[in-house]
Amino acid sequence: MDLEGPLRAQTSLKVERSPTLWEAETEVEPFLALLGEMIALGLGRGNELADLTLNVSNVVVERDEDDEEVEWIPDGEYVAISVRGAGAWDDDTWRAGQGPTAGPLSNVGPAADAAGAVYAYTRDLVSEGSVTVFLPRVLEPR
Numbered sequence: 001m002d003l004e005g006p007l008r009a010q011t012s013l014k015v016e017r018s019p020t021l022w023e024a025e026t027e028v029e030p031f032l033a034l035l036g037e038m039i040a041l042g043l044g045r046g047n048e049l050a051d052l053t054l055n056v057s058n059v060v061v062e063r064d065e066d067d068e069e070v071e072w073i074p075d076g077e078y079v080a081i082s083v084r085g086a087g088a089w090d091d092d093t094w095r096a097g098q099g100p101t102a103g104p105l106s107n108v109g110p111a112a113d114a115a116g117a118v119y120a121y122t123r124d125l126v127s128e129g130s131v132t133v134f135l136p137r138v139l140e141p142r
Contacts, residue, residue, distance in 0.1 A: 001026050001138075003056060003079065006035070013039075013083075016055040023138035024079040030115035031135075037111040038083040038131050041104060041122070045087030045129065055082040059134065073119045077137040082130050089129025094120040108133070 001024050007015055024031070035054075042052045059080045061073045072095055092103035096118045100109045104122045112120045112133050120133040 001028060001031060003031075006032065007054070007056060010054055012049045014050075014053040016053060018056065018058050020058075021056060022058050022077065022079050024135040025138050026115045026117075026135050030111070034108070034111040034115040034117070034133060035081065035083075037108045038081065038133065041108060041131050042083045042085040045085055045089060047085040047087060052083055052085045055084065056080070057082075058137070061134075073134060076118075077139075078118070078134040079137055080132055080134050082132040084128060084130035086128045089122050089124045089131070091124055092122045104131070 003021055003024060006028070007017060039049070039052065043049065057080045059078045061075055061078065063075055072093065090104050092101055092105045094101050094105045094109040094112060096113060098109070100106050105120055108120055108131060115133075115135065117133045117135050120131065122131045123129055
């Protein structure tokens with residue numbers, strides 16, 4: 001899916017993005033449902049919509065024997081979608097096939113699964129936090 005249109009439609013959010021974005025292996029409706037859950041998580045931390053930042057980045061994951069987190073994310077190329085804002089964000093992780101979590105990703109996890117994501121996490125960065133989801137890159141653009 002080409003993310004240009006959905007990113008342009010997010011006029012109420014601050015949007016940060018790579019100059020050249022990869023296409024994500026997802027469909028419009030599941031992606032928008034996932035984005036909605038991610039935004040709802042940010043709003044649930046006491047933010048106004050205009051205070052949230054949507055970031056979209058190209059990410060390459062390669063195995064690193066010293067990094068325990070890499071085992072959660074299969075090697076590959078991904079489009080990472082993040083929503084960041086103020087407030088207290090508890091740490092939580094989800095990966096495809098795991099089912100919903102009982103933490104902050106309880107609603108994001110099922111939406112991520114439906115959108116074809118492989119990994120999601122929230123993190124608390126003291127005065128702010130974020131939720132990030134990894135969608136596989138389309139290797140052959142449509």
